[in-house]
Amino acid sequence: MTMAAREEALARIANPETKVFWEAAARGRLLLPKCTSCGRFHWYPRRVCPHCSSTTIEMHAAKGTGEVYSYSIMRRAKVPYAVAYVRLSEGTTMMTNIVDCDFADIQVGMPVKLVFRDSPEGYPLPMFTKA
């Protein structure tokens, strides 16, 4: 994919509040928002802390590890896929896909690690695979 096409794809997914997240994702980095006031991570990224309402949010590089909180295999799709909530080592939980492993291997509590995969539209997405 050309740089121009990727820029266009990112423009479709990002808004002013989340641009920094998606620009980092394009470089293969998962940034997590952390509140400097209460010290907690949150998800999805926002500029107002959902835990303490502070507006002092910093972005931190994620360790890229976690475990499956829950999952479901969508069978009614042209290509079946696994959607999941992954509880990250930092303590916050994000929606994602589990990729590059047999659906039958996926379990609640399974340790996973971060991989980036391009969406069909061309923006890089944080996904997870069996650790």
Next chain:
Amino acid sequence: MSIKGRAYIAGAYEHPTRKAPDSSLAQLHAEVALGALADAGLTMRDVDGYFCAGDAPGMGPMSMVDYLNLKVRHVDATDTGGTSYLIHVSHAAQAIAAGKCDVALVTLAGRPRSEGQATGTAVRPLNPNQPDTAFESPFGPALANMYGMVARRHMHEFGTTSEQLAWIKVAASHHAQYNPHAMLKDVVTVEDVLNSPMIADPLHRLDCCVISDGGGAVIVVRPEIARSLKRPLVKLIGAGESVKGQLGGDVDLTYTGAARSGAAAFEEAGVKPGDIQYASIYDSFTITVLIQLEDLGFCAKGEGGRFVADGNLISGVGKLPFNTDGGGLCNNHPANRGGMTKIIEAVRQLRGEAHPKVQVPGCRLALAQGTGGSLGTRHANATLIMERE
């Protein structure tokens, strides 16, 4: 200020259609409005409050108020998905108690079946202005797999089984066999549910509600008007509403907003779950019923699987008759929003107008429970408790 005893449901009507390719959306809204008004013994000229949600055509209440040429002094277009109509009834009672209207009309209608919607399996589109969708839509959240994740976590935490979930569909099908309008009238077994195709693990096809056209309406009135009409008196005695999401990343799929909406409604009504003789429970999927029964306090958290098993939800068989019209699982889920039909069947039960095979004898206390949005992400719940006077 409490709404207890301040308003009555005087009219209720469910459109008989389940597929309406030759009707317009506005027409369906108008037909259910006429049906509910006729049921109450009122006319369009009596309506001075109108309530609708996102299924109504146009912006908020304006198109339908104009189409029906209503003379309203109070409107409310609160949209919380399928549970909107329970919230409308509660808000109508508040408005009546505050003197803002006397006769409130609430309508729901939709044509998802005629329009060919893949309600449960289509991925919701990305909208960068909606803060959550960029972090969800690319991963393929539909309704079925979001509720699938709720079911999977419940199984993990509490040992709930697919067989137990299947009992909810079995109970609904036992009721639907007596409803001539139900989309699915055949009685099914636990094995039938488990042998139906997997849609989104662990939910099978028969764990999912129907996709249907149609609609419904209710009329909420002040007490003096209710007493002047010829219909049995169905009094609102408690209501609650809540919204729950992902809790800033502390995602917890083991409970729903029904825990809060239910507690508020029971407190206002001054009754306990054990007092309820009939319950309409939102049933977009079997798991939706199980988890809300726990949250409402009909059983302890984690005990839902054992509570629904062995026909405990079948009228005349179990302890808690539910969805005696067949519910969304078998009867009707008009506009992909099942809240209105939950209210309507509770009203039928309290009036003694449910089918004789499923009528709860001497039904005086009923609950209707709604869910809107997605239990897997963000959702609203509403609870109504009604009493036959």
